[in-house]
Amino acid sequence: DVKVTQSSRYLVKRTGEKVFLECVQDMDHENMFWYRQDPGLGLRLIYFSYDVKMKEKGDIPEGYSVSREKKERFSLILESASTNQTSMYLCASSSPTGTGNQPQHFGDGTRLSIL
Amino acid sequence: GEDVEQSLFLSVREGDSSVINCTYTDSSSTYLYWYKQEPGAGLQLLTYIFSNMDMKQDQRLTVLLNKKDKHLSLCIADTQTGDSAIYFCAPGLGGATNKLIFGTGTLLAVQP
Numbered sequence A: 001d002v003k004v005t006q007s008s009r010y011l012v013k014r015t016g017e018k019v020f021l022e023c024v025q026d027m028d029h030e031n032m033f034w035y036r037q038d039p040g041l042g043l044r045l046i047y048f049s050y051d052v053k054m055k056e057k058g059d060i061p062e063g064y065s066v067s068r069e070k071k072e073r074f075s076l077i078l079e080s081a082s083t084n085q086t087s088m089y090l091c092a093s094s095s096p097t098g099t100g101n102q103p104q105h106f107g108d109g110t111r112l113s114i115l
Numbered sequence B: 001g002e003d004v005e006q007s008l009f010l011s012v013r014e015g016d017s018s019v020i021n022c023t024y025t026d027s028s029s030t031y032l033y034w035y036k037q038e039p040g041a042g043l044q045l046l047t048y049i050f051s052n053m054d055m056k057q058d059q060r061l062t063v064l065l066n067k068k069d070k071h072l073s074l075c076i077a078d079t080q081t082g083d084s085a086i087y088f089c090a091p092g093l094g095g096a097t098n099k100l101i102f103g104t105g106t107l108l109a110v111q112p
Helices: none
Strands: A004-006 A010-013 A019-025 A031-038 A042-051 A054-057 A064-070 A073-078 A087-094 A110-114 B004-006 B009-013 B018-024 B031-037 B043-050 B055-058 B061-066 B071-076 B085-091 B106-111
Touching: A004 A087, A010 A019, A019 A031, A019 A087, A019 A110, A031 A064, A031 A073, A042 A064, A042 A073, A054 A064, A073 A087, B004 B085, B009 B018, B018 B085, B018 B106, B031 B061, B043 B055, B043 B061, B043 B071, B071 B085
Parallel strands: A010 A110, B009 B106
Antiparallel strands: A004 A019, A019 A073, A031 A042, A031 A087, A042 A054, A064 A073, A087 A110, B004 B018, B018 B071, B031 B043, B031 B085, B055 B061, B061 B071, B085 B106
């Protein structure tokens, strides 16, 4: 079974802090994704990565950056946390679709509160 | 841009059938997925359908695809209280990364 592990289930930080959210997958997937989930808005893609050191902006990248130094690990960074970044953050991974059906597999999420 | 629409809420009685509907705009989706999210948890892959199929059955779940109308349905037979969750329709955009487009999700409440 694919395992996507997010380092924290709950996190509380202060405005202006630099925040790191970590995600690790154990299936050697090329693709990794960061989403945020807010009530009534569904999931919105922040950033994704299709290879080590490669990244692309998603729909709402402002205020975030990412790092992918190793294939299994994808980090989301809030450079200077603000209260409007309080949300549920979800990480996912997948293989390229060139090999057929390759769904995204999700971690359990990190509920981040910025005070 | 691509868009997915789902109703926000559905309430059914235990033992009844549930039908969760989804409409989408991107016509190039090859695989279309349904995910389930239980309270406080991440998303769990429930089922999927390939775009050249009209229907797929998997135990209590039936997925119906009307590609012409870009309409996807998830039918749950004999709905149980354990089926209470948020259900997301997620068409895949294809390509190497197969980005998914998510709707708001439908909260299914099963009354005993």
